[in-house]
Amino acid sequence: MKQKKYEIVPEIATADMCFRAFGASLEEAFANAGFAMFDIISDASRIKPKITEEIKVESEDLQALLFDFLSELLYLQDTKRLLFSEFDVKIEKPKIETLVKEGIGTAGSNSEKEKYKLTAKARGQEMDGIGLRNQVKAITYHLMEIKEEKGLWTIQVILDL
Amino acid sequence: MTTIKEQAKKVANAVWEIPKTAKAGMLVPAKVIATDALFKEMDPGVFEQVTNVACLPGIQRNAFCMPDGHWGYGFPIGGVAAFSEENGIISPGGVGYDINCGVRIMKTNLTLKDVKPKLKLLIDTLFKNVPAGLGSRGAVKLDHKSFDELMTQGVKWCVDNGYGWKGDIERCENYGALPADASKASEKAKERGYDQLGTLGSGNHFLEVQTVEDILQPEVAKSFGITEPKQIVVMIHCGSRGFGHQIASEYIRIMDGAVRKYNIQIKDRELVCAPIHSKEGEDYYAAMNCAVNNAFANRQVIMHLARKSFEQVFGRKAEDMDMELVYDVCHNVAKKEEYKIDGKNTKVVVHRKGATRAFAAGHKDNPDVYRKTGHPVIIPGAMGSSSFICVGTEKAEETFFSSCHGAGRLMSRTQALREFRGDKIKQEMEAKGFAVRAKSLPGLAEEATGAYKNVSEVVRATEEAGICKTVVRVHSLATMKG
Numbered sequence: 001m002k003q004k005k006y007e008i009v010p011e012i013a014t015a016d017m018c019f020r021a022f023g024a025s026l027e028e029a030f031a032n033a034g035f036a037m038f039d040i041i042s043d044a045s046r047i048k049p050k051i052t053e054e055i056k057v058e059s060e061d062l063q064a065l066l067f068d069f070l071s072e073l074l075y076l077q078d079t080k081r082l083l084f085s086e087f088d089v090k091i092e093k094p095k096i097e098t099l100v101k102e103g104i105g106t107a108g109s110n111s112e113k114e115k116y117k118l119t120a121k122a123r124g125q126e127m128d129g130i131g132l133r134n135q136v137k138a139i140t141y142h143l144m145e146i147k148e149e150k151g152l153w154t155i156q157v158i159l160d161l
Numbered sequence: 162m163t164t165i166k167e168q169a170k171k172v173a174n175a176v177w178e179i180p181k182t183a184k185a186g187m188l189v190p191a192k193v194i195a196t197d198a199l200f201k202e203m204d205p206g207v208f209e210q211v212t213n214v215a216c217l218p219g220i221q222r223n224a225f226c227m228p229d230g231h232w233g234y235g236f237p238i239g240g241v242a243a244f245s246e247e248n249g250i251i252s253p254g255g256v257g258y259d260i261n262c263g264v265r266i267m268k269t270n271l272t273l274k275d276v277k278p279k280l281k282l283l284i285d286t287l288f289k290n291v292p293a294g295l296g297s298r299g300a301v302k303l304d305h306k307s308f309d310e311l312m313t314q315g316v317k318w319c320v321d322n323g324y325g326w327k328g329d330i331e332r333c334e335n336y337g338a339l340p341a342d343a344s345k346a347s348e349k350a351k352e353r354g355y356d357q358l359g360t361l362g363s364g365n366h367f368l369e370v371q372t373v374e375d376i377l378q379p380e381v382a383k384s385f386g387i388t389e390p391k392q393i394v395v396m397i398h399c400g401s402r403g404f405g406h407q408i409a410s411e412y413i414r415i416m417d418g419a420v421r422k423y424n425i426q427i428k429d430r431e432l433v434c435a436p437i438h439s440k441e442g443e444d445y446y447a448a449m450n451c452a453v454n455n456a457f458a459n460r461q462v463i464m465h466l467a468r469k470s471f472e473q474v475f476g477r478k479a480e481d482m483d484m485e486l487v488y489d490v491c492h493n494v495a496k497k498e499e500y501k502i503d504g505k506n507t508k509v510v511v512h513r514k515g516a517t518r519a520f521a522a523g524h525k526d527n528p529d530v531y532r533k534t535g536h537p538v539i540i541p542g543a544m545g546s547s548s549f550i551c552v553g554t555e556k557a558e559e560t561f562f563s564s565c566h567g568a569g570r571l572m573s574r575t576q577a578l579r580e581f582r583g584d585k586i587k588q589e590m591e592a593k594g595f596a597v598r599a600k601s602l603p604g605l606a607e608e609a610t611g612a613y614k615n616v617s618e619v620v621r622a623t624e625e626a627g628i629c630k631t632v633v634r635v636h637s638l639a640t641m642k643g
Contacts, residue, residue: 011573011575011576012573017574074406079349079353132295132296132601134604137259137406138410140234141430142235142430142431160234160259160406
């Protein structure tokens with residue numbers, strides 16, 4: 001059975017929305033996290049890949065990288081009135097990885113060389129004419145998880161609605 | 162092993178205390194304001210989070226949670242905490258992503274019998290005139306210079322540019338503007354904000370036409386401008402929109418670096434913070450206030466559009482219908498205030514996330530027009546139910562003059578979507594004589610009355626705890642949602 005891109009986790013957050021995105025690689029999981037967010041905002045199957053936006057973020061740890069990637073997508077949604085459904089994601093990890101212990105980043109270096117770097121192409125279209133389901137206000141760190149088990153990457157995120 | 166909730170003891174009417182021993186690192190006990198019924202149904206996340214807040218540096222007296230509290234992120238929704246300016250922190254997690262989400266109420270001299278025959282036309286006109294819902298564009302187009310002015314001047318900018326009356330400034334919390342610095346709001350945040358002025362948003366934001374049902378303190382109500390049973394009022398609930406959300410997100414990331422730089426221990430990444438007088442702390446305060454002022458301006462413009470709508474429907478000037486602002490309150494904000502703590506006058510930053518300030522009668526920081534009575538404390542209920550106007554008491558000094566903010570969610574959005582259907586809710590409400598207009602029917606289901614706690618019970622908890630007294634109860638007549 002083909003691994004689904006994501007699933008909603010209904011009982012975790014009262015006022016917000018929690019989802020888990022999956023991937024055979026970290027990058028695929030990030031791409032599916034983007035897809036999940038826009039499937040929550042709208043109906044991703046109605047979003048045609050007509051316009052491409054390039055995204056570049058650099059962050060001190062993986063959770064911050066995910067936060068920054070999804071936040072950038074929300075910024076593009078609001079300012080360019082775009083919705084996205086397809087993502088090509090490339091992640092470059094630093095030589096020494098910053099561990100996120102119990103949700104808090106341990107002392108990492110601020111040096112440019114040691115940041116996590118993400119570049120992505122997001123494909124989508126203008127929002128006018130596409131039904132919107134939910135307003136996502138922001139990404140939260142709450143109960144955020146990025147983990148790998150037996151070759152499957154799982155990303156859990158709670159969105160503030 | 163006893164849970165944190167099980168360690169709470171009732172120490173006074175509707176006041177539950179969790180001792181410092183409940184969690185390693187707690188600097189002060191936590192206190193939850195709730196009736197027995199509300200306490201019983203409060204989710205475990207509230208107790209986890211309020212005790213995490215009690216661990217933050219510089220916290221004074223207690224970490225509080227109000228009776229409408231539920232699990233949020235960082236602070237619980239309903240969370241209140243004051244930190245000393247001298248050695249305490251400021252945290253975006255104690256304010257929320259929707260900076261200055263808040264509510265205002267405007268009065269009229271109309272009553273139900275004036276409005277009932279034209280109710281459908283009124284709600285249709287409001288629905289047409291007030292931009293709402295996902296992807297809606299602003300009612301007012303701003304250029305860069307105007308937006309910079311607006312985010313520092315708040316309500317005053319609106320009044321100076323024809324979107325209100327002078328009296329509106331006098332009847333707004335902090336006179337509709339807090340000290341802000343437009344240079345501390347990023348270009349990205351501003352880009353999100355230019356096209357959203359005067360938009361209602363969606364989710365739990367709303368515009369309601371309401372009737373006055375019970376006047377419990379006639380003298381105080383009179384000074385608020387509420388005098389008649391079935392008097393018509395208008396309530397507006399919304400926040401700082403994309404501009405505020407961007408500022409909140411960006412400063413959470415800046416504070417990610419600050420907790421490492423200043424070696425601050427936090428139990429939850431959503432509690433990232435900085436010392437109040439650090440560069441990061443002061444920058445956040447100045448940027449947060451840009452969003453605060455933007456939200457005040459947003460509600461002001463929507464109120465202006467509501468006045469225009471009434472004019473169109475009733476063929477009279479808004480001035481002739483006495484459509485004055487009663488008051489506007491924040492319920493997601495951090496404020497610089499002063500309290501006597503252990504005998505010393507102490508400057509603090511009070512964080513209220515899903516909580517409302519409630520100064521008592523005579524308090525010097527009431528706006529002039531409400532110094533004698535204390536300012537109105539506006540508590541909106543769930544859609545189609547009652548809302549309340551209350552007033553703070555002297556005893557509220559114990560909670561840093563803080564009270565609840567609304568009904569508080571009981572059910573997750575996904576559960577609400579399973580239990581309720583938007584079209585059925587609309588039908589049922591219309592059958593009862595209410596008018597409902599919504600941009601999104603699923604959104605309506607998520608906002609069903611049953612998805613929220615009983616707001617009367619929430620307000621009763623604040624009365625039992627002695628921190629608030631009810632002045633007026635109003636009830637929904639027509640609701641507009643994004």
